[in-house]
Amino acid sequence: MAPLALAMMYIGGTEMVRKGRVTETKHITFNCKDIKALFEAIAEGERIKPFQVAKRTVFARYGISGTRKDRIFTAIVYKFFKVYGILDKIVIWALKQNTLDKLCEELRIALKLAAYLTQLDTIKDRRLIEAFKNCIKKHIAEKCGTEQLKLFETAFEKMITRYWKPSKEELMELKYKMPYLLIKLFSKLVKDDKEFEDLMAALNSSPPLGFRINTLKTKSVEEVVRELQSAGVRVWVSKRVPFVIRYIGGLDYSRQKLLKEGIIVPQDETSALAAILLDPQPSEVIVDLCAAPGGKTTHVAELSRNLATVIALEIYPDRMARLVELANKTSTYISIYPIITDARYASKILARIKAHKVLIDPPCTSTGALAKHPDARWRLTEEKLRELVELQRTLLEEAHKLLRVGGRLLYTTCSILVEENEDNIKWFLEKYPCYRIIPLRKPYEESPWLPGTMRAWPHKHNTTGFYYALLEKVDEC
Known part of the structure; x- marks a missing residue:
């Protein structure tokens, strides 16, 4: 043509x-x-x-x-x-x-x-x-x-x-509806033309949205589902992540009682899985290096039953204000210690801390969430990608300095680019050989570029694209 x-x-x-x-x-x-x-x-x-x-x-x-x-x-x-x-x-x-x-x-x-x-x-x-x-x-x-x-x-x-x-x-x-740079990068992720078309279609189509049910306030998934259905929302329970419900259609957040009371929290299924993989336990010290707006932070606190010490770092005051508001709504403020600071200097600020667990969900290209954040695609340049990778690696190094032997580090992004995901973890493991990968294979798909780490794909799982790598520090290095 x-x-x-x-x-x-x-x-x-x-x-x-x-x-x-x-x-x-x-x-x-x-x-x-x-x-x-x-x-x-x-x-x-x-x-x-x-x-x-x-x-x-x-x-x-x-x-x-x-x-x-x-x-x-x-x-x-x-x-x-x-x-x-x-x-x-x-x-x-x-x-x-x-x-x-x-x-x-x-x-x-x-x-x-x-x-x-x-x-x-x-x-x-x-x-x-x-x-x-x-x-x-x-x-x-x-x-x-x-x-x-x-x-x-x-x-x-x-x-x-x-x-x-x-x-x-x-x-x-x-x-x-993508810059040519992303078209070229995405073409390297798939096996054939059909999968490429499927991926591009998925990235331009909004997946179902999600709510995490706050188990500190209710144990009944069915009750929440019934209340949302009565408001005319098409809703169903996630088959992959516990206490997550997914929905399609418009919902006026300002009028939703369950949201105001912190019984449900807006959070995609892929994002809600992160705290579950980290498996927070009572009495643990857990550091979230890029905490706001607080979905993962409050989930970590919730899963520990407010018995862990959750240190939440965020550089932007307005975003930290959103985290604090969510912590108050969800009744997780008891165990969250918010600090407005640059996480690139976390090990100096928290010099006396030896964390049991560290969560890194760093700034990224958001290439797995382009349907949700369509403007993000046009902000990316090759230089910007290099800057993001450099920042991500700096944060990984800060996590290493904070983590005690036997501790675990969870690295997640809503990017589908290998440069921000598998390449970073390979670099980290080569530089710090005292870590081992804790294998992740479910509920999504093992990474073809780094076995033991996991990916959620927009075109395969009807979700935001997401990456997960769980590492254990087995010795000092």
Whole structure:
């Protein structure tokens, strides 16, 4: 198929229009307040991660939460961030510039949103596009001045009347909604073309979400399931991880009593497995090096029945505040000792500590969770990957310094890249031969690159992609 024909499939093909949203928008009109809400949700979503939090806050502020416009705009915001990097290329084409660095911030965001609505949105609702153009012009004039407003008008006219023609690499980015760098990296993880297509489809499809049931507050999984079902949620019990339930569909967290009371905790099945593998016991000293927002930390405390000493390190105060809030909700604050600090210096800060167990869930590319964090894909560069690997290895070394002989180290990521997972553990074992791998083979799949470590795959297990390596320190080294 010719590149232009492919471009029409992914950019302007009317055959791709989904009837659902056409019906949704048929009798809706959009005013400047609506446009401002959509614009601010994207602007704040660029600054605040995850962007879903920013979106919910903005929509609540403008009074559209739970309305039909909420559903329409949520879909737009989600897909906007999914093709975030491609939008830059469309704006550069429309402006005939090599960079967006000199643009006023409001103009840059407005042009990217215009690029999405006119070029990539499968609906291309003319009323929404017209409302956007009329309402945003005043905002740009006020914030950026008349010269930059002229840039917007020229670029918008080009985008509304012509289609951007992508290169072959850009066509692949459009097809898979991924930067070409990730497409190349992911192609190395699979055995054939079919598995590659399955993996890419899974990474662009949201898996079921999950809740962990807090056993400090209830023992009845069935009771929780019944209450959620009565709220209209399609929910079922995980077959792989105990006391985890999975669900599909929208759920208003602000109105959910079980969440407010800490009886259930938002946590994916793959994430909830981590504390179980670590197997916390009463009287143990356990260090969580990258603790916030606290799902794993509070689970560790819960499984120890609040009888372990759980030291939680987090560098960002706002994220630590979320951990403390969750600890209070779940009644695990009794055994958690939060410390706001940089975990790269953990062994100095905790110089007198000899931990029984250390948990590392370090910053990573989040390549296993791209359906949940679609914007993460566009933040990755080769340099960024190298920086992350360096940080991950530094944290592994800090864990080694903290751990006593006989202690265990659990390393997990929500990345599916070998560079962040098996390669790191191989490097660590070569540098510190006093460790042995505690074999993990269930409930997911043994790693083909490092036997004894384990992977959860989006396309095989219908979960977030995840990696687990459990190590025991058998001697000093």
